[in-house]
Amino acid sequence: MTDYLHTYFIMGSQNCRKDPERVLEQAIQGGITAFQFREKGKDALVGENKVQLGQRLRRICKDHGIPFFVNDDIEIVHELEADGIHIGQDDRDIKEVRELFPDLQIGLSVSTEEELHVSRWDLADYLGVGPVFKTSSKDDAKEVIGIEGILAIQGKVSLPVVAIGGINESNINAVRQVGAGVSVISAIAGSETPKEAVRRLKF
Ligand code: TZP
Numbered sequence: 001m002t003d004y005l006h007t008y009f010i011m012g013s014q015n016c017r018k019d020p021e022r023v024l025e026q027a028i029q030g031g032i033t034a035f036q037f038r039e040k041g042k043d044a045l046v047g048e049n050k051v052q053l054g055q056r057l058r059r060i061c062k063d064h065g066i067p068f069f070v071n072d073d074i075e076i077v078h079e080l081e082a083d084g085i086h087i088g089q090d091d092r093d094i095k096e097v098r099e100l101f102p103d104l105q106i107g108l109s110v111s112t113e114e115e116l117h118v119s120r121w122d123l124a125d126y127l128g129v130g131p132v133f134k135t136s137s138k139d140d141a142k143e144v145i146g147i148e149g150i151l152a153i154q155g156k157v158s159l160p161v162v163a164i165g166g167i168n169e170s171n172i173n174a175v176r177q178v179g180a181g182v183s184v185i186s187a188i189a190g191s192e193t194p195k196e197a198v199r200r201l202k203f
């Protein structure tokens with residue numbers, strides 16, 4: 001596994017119970033290994049407000065040496081001096097994204113072997129695979145694939161895999177056991193104590 005995928009925190013203001021900057025700082029104190037700015041969905045900031053929050057979160061990551069990824073939005077990648085971008089199957093084509101950002105890390109979401117077959121996954125640096133468990137953080141989440149789904153994708157690709165979807169302290173063991181990285185929204189952003197929440201996910 002690529003080191004930064006070990007405990008990869010994803011969040012936007014819509015996921016937080018308190019100030020997103022404090023949430024990110026506390027998550028970093030707990031030991032997250034990467035951060036993805038995913039300002040998206042109901043109650044998410046847009047336009048200049050989104051960019052400004054992104055800049056503040058980016059600054060925090062830079063100060064602590066945490067890789068900073070942008071979800072989907074290729075328009076703000078340069079402005080936020082992102083280290084990488086994460087795209088889904090319905091976003092801009094990965095071939096175009098790779099041409100635009102030859103030197104950045106690119107993550108690609110894949111849910112099934114079928115999606116793998118129709119994707120230029122070889123252009124990505126890692127695959128985000130899930131939802132491994134049931135999630136409430138994504139309205140249009142695909143069907144749950146379980147640990148078997150993770151194993152199926154791992155068996156077909158030479159890329160590092162980070163699992164996503166419904167991962168929390170009670171089920172994380174199964175994900176760690178198959179050697180996948182872990183990405184999490186609500187188990188950290190929805191916690192009153194993000195630092196302790198991360199510590200419980202880190203082993
Ligand atoms: N993609 C697949 S599931 C998911 C995304 C963005 C949401 C994960 O959030 P949580 O709260 O960790 O289940």
Ligand code: MG
Nearest residue numbers: 072087088091
């Ligand atoms: Mg997307």
